[in-house]
Structure formats: C-alpha cells, structure tokens
Amino acid sequence: MATDSWAQAVDEQEAAADSIGGLTLKEKPEANGTAAIATESSSAAAKSEVQAEKKPADEDDKDDKAAQSLLNKLIRSNLVSNTNQVEVLQKDPNSPLYSVKSFEELRLKPQLLNGVYGMGFNRPSKIQETALPMMLAEPPQNLIAQSQSGTGKTAAFVLAMLSHVEPNNKYPQCLCVSPTYELALQTGQVIEQMGKQYEEVKLVYAIRGNKLPRGTKLHEQIVIGTPGTMLDWCSKFKFIDPKKIKVFVLDEADVMIATQGHQDQSIRIQRMLPENCQMLLFSATFEETVWNFAQRIVPEPNIIKLKREEETLDTIKQYYVLCNSREEKFQALCNIYGAITIAQAMVFCHTRKTAGWLAGELSREGHQVALLSGEMQVEQRAAVIDRFRNGKEKVLVTTNVCARGIDVEQVSVVINFDLPVDRDGNPDNETYLHRIGRTGRFGKRGLAINMVDSKSSMNILNRIQEHFSKNIEKLDTDDLDEIEKIAS
Numbered sequence: 001m002a003t004d005s006w007a008q009a010v011d012e013q014e015a016a017a018d019s020i021g022g023l024t025l026k027e028k029p030e031a032n033g034t035a036a037i038a039t040e041s042s043s044a045a046a047k048s049e050v051q052a053e054k055k056p057a058d059e060d061d062k063d064d065k066a067a068q069s070l071l072n073k074l075i076r077s078n079l080v081s082n083t084n085q086v087e088v089l090q091k092d093p094n095s096p097l098y099s100v101k102s103f104e105e106l107r108l109k110p111q112l113l114n115g116v117y118g119m120g121f122n123r124p125s126k127i128q129e130t131a132l133p134m135m136l137a138e139p140p141q142n143l144i145a146q147s148q149s150g151t152g153k154t155a156a157f158v159l160a161m162l163s164h165v166e167p168n169n170k171y172p173q174c175l176c177v178s179p180t181y182e183l184a185l186q187t188g189q190v191i192e193q194m195g196k197q198y199e200e201v202k203l204v205y206a207i208r209g210n211k212l213p214r215g216t217k218l219h220e221q222i223v224i225g226t227p228g229t230m231l232d233w234c235s236k237f238k239f240i241d242p243k244k245i246k247v248f249v250l251d252e253a254d255v256m257i258a259t260q261g262h263q264d265q266s267i268r269i270q271r272m273l274p275e276n277c278q279m280l281l282f283s284a285t286f287e288e289t290v291w292n293f294a295q296r297i298v299p300e301p302n303i304i305k306l307k308r309e310e311e312t313l314d315t316i317k318q319y320y321v322l323c324n325s326r327e328e329k330f331q332a333l334c335n336i337y338g339a340i341t342i343a344q345a346m347v348f349c350h351t352r353k354t355a356g357w358l359a360g361e362l363s364r365e366g367h368q369v370a371l372l373s374g375e376m377q378v379e380q381r382a383a384v385i386d387r388f389r390n391g392k393e394k395v396l397v398t399t400n401v402c403a404r405g406i407d408v409e410q411v412s413v414v415i416n417f418d419l420p421v422d423r424d425g426n427p428d429n430e431t432y433l434h435r436i437g438r439t440g441r442f443g444k445r446g447l448a449i450n451m452v453d454s455k456s457s458m459n460i461l462n463r464i465q466e467h468f469s470k471n472i473e474k475l476d477t478d479d480l481d482e483i484e485k486i487a488s
C-alpha cells in the first residue's frame with residue numbers, strides 16, 4: 001500500500017521541491033542534548049469538506065439562536081467561568097467544540113472512558129466525535145485530519161492509539177512522531193493521563209538523550225518521539241520491530257511533510273511498516289501543496305478538512321499595534337501589561353537575538369520572564385516549558401520553536417513581537433495560526449496582538465488578513481481605556 005504511493009509521491013515532490021516551501025521550522029527541531037527521561041509510564045467544522053459523516057445542520061433552530069446569543073454575551077463578559085463557556089461552545093453548532101455524541105457513544109474501552117472523564121472532559125469536541133469512529137473502525141482506516149488549534153486533536157489520536165493497543169502483547173504497536181522534543185513529551189503526558197486506568201499499557205519516549213543499551217527489545221506498546229530517534233530505534237538499533245506496528249501517527253503532519261529532514265525520516269520509518277498499518281495525520285494547518293502531497297502518500301484516506309475561513313477561531317480576538325522601532329514595540333508591550341490583567345503570555349520573536357534582548361528588557365521591568373529558543377539544550381527547553389506550565393513565570397519569550405502544539409491553558413495573550421515570515425520574507429500564515437493558537441485553548445477566550453513596525457510588516461499583516469479573510473483591528477496602546485476594552 002503506502003510504500004509505493006509514498007515513494008512515488010516523494011520522488012515527484014523532490015522534483016518539484018520548490019513548490020513546497022511555505023512551511024519550515026526555522027529553529028533546529030531536535031537540539032543536541034543528553035536529557036535523562038523517564039522511559040516508562042504506567043475539531044473539524046460542520047461545514048467541513050468531509051468524507052466524514054455530516055452532522056445534522058440542526059434540529060432546533062431556537063435553541064441554537066439562544067445558545068449563540070448566550071455565547072455572544074459570554075464572550076463579552078469577563079466574569080464567566082471557562083467551564084460554562086466550553087459548555088456553551090459545545091452546544092453551538094458553529095463551534096469546533098460542538099458535538100452531538102457523548103464519549104459513551106464513541107465505543108471507548110471502559111478504562112479509557114474513565115481516563116477521559118478523569119481528565120475533566122465531559123463531551124467530545126467536533127474533531128473527536130468525527131475522527132474517533134473512523135479511527136476505531138474495523139478494518140482500520142487511514143485519516144488526514146485538520147482541526148483548529150486547541151480543539152482536542154491530541155486527545156483524539158491518543159485515544160485512538162490507546163484503543164488499538166493489545167495490552168497483553170508486550171511490544172511496540174503504536175508509533176507517534178512529533179516535530180519537537182517538547183511536543184513529544186507533552187503528548188506522552190496526555191497518554192499517561194488518559195491511560196491512567198489502563199495500567200497494562202506502557203509508553204516509551206524515543207527522544208534524544210534516552211539512551212538504551214544495544215540489543216534492548218522494547219516491551220512498551222506505545223512509542224512517542226521525534227523522527228530522527230524514532231528512525232534509529234526502528235532501523236539502526238532495532239529496539240522496535242516495525243513490522244508489528246498497527247498505528248502510525250504524524251502529529252503536526254504538515255510540518256513533518258514540508259520539512260525536508262523530518263520528511264525523509266518519516267518516510268523511511270513508514271516504509272518499514274506493514275501494509276495494513278493505520279496512518280493518522282493531524283494538524284491545524286495544511287498548506288495546499290502539503291495537503292495534496294499528504295493525500296498522495298496516505299492510501300485511501302478519510303479526510304477532515306477545514307475551509308480557509310474556518311481555520312481561525314472566533315474566540316481569539318486579534319489586534320495590531322503600530323510602532324516605529326523595537327523600543328516602541330517594547331513600550332507598547334509594557335503599556336498593554338499596565339492596562340490589562342494577563343494570566344500568562346507568550347511573546348514570539350523572529351530571531352533568538354531579539355528574543356534574548358526582549359526577555360532581558362522585560363525582566364528589568366520586573367516581569368517574571370522565561371526565555372526559550374532553539375539553541376538551548378533540549379532538557380533545558382523542557383524545564384523552561386515545565387516552569388511556565390506551572391505558572392512559575394508569567395511571560396514566555398520565544399521563537400517559532402514554540403509556535404506549535406504547546407498547550408498551556410493559562411495563556412491569555414499571544415504577542416507577535418515580530419510577525420511570522422518565511423525565508424523569502426513572505427507571510428508565514430500557518431505559523432501565524434499556530435502561534436495565536438497558543439491562547440484560546442478549548443473554548444477559552446484569547447487575545448492575539450501583532451506588533452507592526454514598518455511598511456513591510458504592515459504589508460505582511462495585510463496579507464495575513466487577506467489570507468484568512470479576517471479583519472485584524474488596530475489598537476492604540478497609548479490609550480489605556482482602549483486597551484482595557486479589548487480585554488472585556
């Protein structure tokens with residue numbers, strides 16, 4: 001199956017390499033490092049172009065209107081608790097969190113049902129209710145799925161892996177590949193939480209620094225890691241028997257496909273897997289050429305795809321601020337901090353140098369700041385994320401290395417200190433969406449503020465607005481009343 005179509009598609013793609021340029025991780029995805037890592041451990045839209053089931057548009061218009069009007073009120077209100085908001089969003093047919101099913105209807109094993117409820121999930125999100133029946137079908141079906149950031153994709157494919165595992169078979173059965181060390185760790189934590197009641201199922205991390213003795217045969221059923229180490233474990237060290245793998249997940253699949261090194265490694269892993277191995281590709285974004293490529297490498301895939309106008313979340317309010325220099329941008333940032341209460345913020349810079357400078361300036365202003373960039377050792381990076389997740393620092397200044405996947409519920413504001421651009425200086429729309437998606441997780445409200453400091457960055461912002469058909473409003477950061485309003 002996949003082997004031929006994947007290889008053929010790769011050859012064709014290499015010939016047209018330049019046409020897949022839009023997505024690149026600008027930071028080294030796997031830094032060198034020697035982390036000692038614990039090795040064992042116990043939302044698509046109703047209008048999607050889906051090969052999936054279509055949800056009934058709706059049975060009760062009145063209820064929807066009432067839910068919508070309540071939702072609008074909630075979005076305006078500062079006082080609402082997130083739980084209520086999520087509940088309302090899950091009743092709104094236009095929300096990516098909407099669902100008609102319950103977790104009981106998704107045919108989950110009792111241990112997993114308990115795990116899901118133990119995590120405080122009451123109902124599945126749209127991507128979960130749509131994707132899970134496809135992923136759990138017999139015989140297994142392949143899936144390429146797109147859903148907005150923070151809508152529960154990770155939980156969806158984690159549930160699929162845990163469901164497919166045969167706990168009595170003490171060898172790897174599911175491989176999950178993530179583009180960065182931090183994301184692999186985070187996904188591992190979700191597996192651990194969700195599989196808490198499923199003690200026979202074990203997890204191992206195939207990430208740099210987790211060195212196993214030669215000749216090791218893994219007994220864990222799920223392996224999560226980054227592509228280079230995962231490939232080494234399958235081919236060079238033979239810790240994993242690829243022929244026994246039933247499920248192969250590519251998280252952040254578009255970047256895995258569009259980044260040359262990741263693509264080569266993922267392809268080499270995939271070529272070793274059996275023909276009937278289920279392939280699951282997930283991301284919040286799929287640039288068109290990458291999407292087409294994905295469809296060629298995954299045989300007979302089920303498809304869950306968003307329309308362009310559905311990619312942005314209405315719960316994330318987007319603004320821009322006009323400045324003339326980086327010092328003015330810094331001042332604007334301080335004004336924002338002076339005017340509104342920010343639980344936690346992530347600030348994205350284009351270069352490590354700017355990130356370092358900005359972190360220093362913010363510290364001098366008395367902020368508790370963390371800095372994370374690609375040149376740091378992986379274990380340092382993991383420690384920084386951990387501290388930030390635990391609220392020890394309130395501001396995380398970073399580069400694109402943190403743009404994807406990182407899930408910290410308390411992030412209420414994302415600042416693009418520099419707008420995301422690709423190597424040619426064109427807007428990097430996908431990275432924009434991933435960056436702002438670090439806030440507004442699972443129905444929470446979020447603010448995204450873009451700093452514009454030149455004609456060319458205004459041009460970038462305009463192109464981003466056009467791309468998503470989304471109006472990004474101007475904000476005057478000298479006007480404290482105006483800033484206060486955006487938070488209300």
Ligand SMILES: Nc1ncnc2c1ncn2[C@@H]1O[C@H](COP(=O)(O)OP(=O)(O)OP(=O)(O)O)[C@@H](O)[C@H]1O
Binds near residue numbers: 121284407
């Ligand atoms: N059904 C659910 N009910 C309540 N919370 C949920 C549910 N599913 C996921 N969550 C929570 O929502 C948050 C976002 O989920 P997740 O990280 O899976 O999103 P994602 O779609 O993978 O995001 P990204 O595109 O940024 O990678 C997480 O904190 C997760 O615990």
